[in-house]
Amino acid sequence: MKKILSFVLLAIGLMVNAQNELPKSATDAAPLLIGEKIPNITLKTIDNSSVSLETLFSKKKTVLVFYRGGWCPYCNLHLAALAEAEKELLDLRYQIIAISPDSPKNLKATEEKDKVNYLLLSDSTGELAKAMGIAFQAPENYKTILAKGSDGLNSTFLPIPSVFIVNLEAEIDFEHITPDYKHRISNDLLVAAAKSLNKE
Template sequence: MKQIPAFTRTIASQVDGYRPEFEARVGPELAAVFAREQEDLRRAGLPAGIARVGDRLPDAVLHDAAGRAVTLSTVLDAAAAIIVFYRGSWCPYCSIALKTYQRELRPVVEAFGTRLIAVSPQAPDVAARGGRQAGLHFELYSDDGNALAAHLGIVTTPSAESLLAREALGIDVAGSNMDSTAAIPFPTVVVADATGTIRLIDVRVDYTTRTETYEIIDALVAL
C-alpha cells in the first residue's frame, strides 16, 4: 500500500493569508485593477474548446532550462504525468502553488513513479531564474508561443489595464515570454496516464485559485 502524506494547508488558505499582504504592497488603486480583472475572468468563465478527459496529449515541442528543444513525449518517457501550466514566475499565486506542489507532491511522485513538470511561456533563462529564486527543484519547461497550451485550449491574454498595472510593478509579461507576446495559459493542472491520455484537466480562469494537491492525488490513485 502506497503511503499518502497528510497535508495541513491548502493552497486556498495560503492565498487567503497572502492576499492582505499583496494588497498592502501594491496599494488600493492597483489592487482594484487586479480585483476587476479577476471578476471579469470569473464572469467570462471557461473558454470553448478546452481539451477533455479522454483526449490524448499532443506531442508538442518544449524547451528545457538550457533552451534545448525537446518533445513532450521524450520528457514524459511513457510515464504517467502531472503537468502544471503556470502564468510565469512573476505571478505570486503561481509561486504559492508551485511551492506547494513541490513540497507535497514530490513524495507522491516518487511513490507512483510519476513525472511532475511545470510549463510556462517564459523564456528558458527567465523560467530557470524564477525557479531558482523560488527554490524549485522539479523540471520547468518553456512553451514557445503557448503551442502546447493552445492545443489544450487554455490560452488567454491579460487585459490592457492589468498589463499596465503590472508594468507599474516592474513586471513585463510580454518581455519575459519566448514569443514576446503577453499571451499566457490559464493556470491548469493536467494528469495523464502512461499512454498520454488525459485523466484530469482542471482549468482555473481565476488565477488566484488553484488545483489542490488532494485533487491531483485522487486522479493519480484512479489511474
C-alpha cells in the same frame, strides 16, 4: 486573374485571423477533454535545449502543470506547494512537468526562487497552450510583463492555470482547469486523483 488574386488574399486573411483568434477571456476557453491526446510539441528546457512531449510522456505518467509565469505570486505559491507534494507523487511513479510562457532564462530564476526539483519548460510562443485550448487573449495591462517574461516572444496570450494527469500514451486521464488564477488545485485533491488513477 482578379478572382484568383482576391481568393488568395482572402485565404491569407482567414489564416492570419485564425492564428490571432484566441478566446477573449479564460471563461471562454475550450480545453482538451479527458481521454483526448496531447499533441507532440517540442518545448525548451531551462538550458535552452529542445525536448519533445512524446519523449517525456513515454517515460512516466505525468502531472502536467500550466502556470502564468514566474512573475505571478499565485503561481509561485502553487509551484512551491507542488514541490511539497513531489515526493508523494514520485512514490506513486509520476513525474511533474510545469510549463509557462517564460523564457528558459526566466524559468531558471523561478526554479531557484521556488526551490523546485521538477522539470520546468518554456512555451513562449504558446503553441502548446493554444493546442490544448487553455490560451486566451492577455489583457492590455499584462502585455509588458508577458513580453519581459518571454524575452519578447509573447505579449498576446495567457495560459489558464491548469493541471492535467497524463498517461504514457499522452492521453488526459484527469484535469483541473481554474479560470480564476487565484485559486489552484490542492495537493490533497491532486494526490488523491493520482492515487485513484494508479488503481485503474
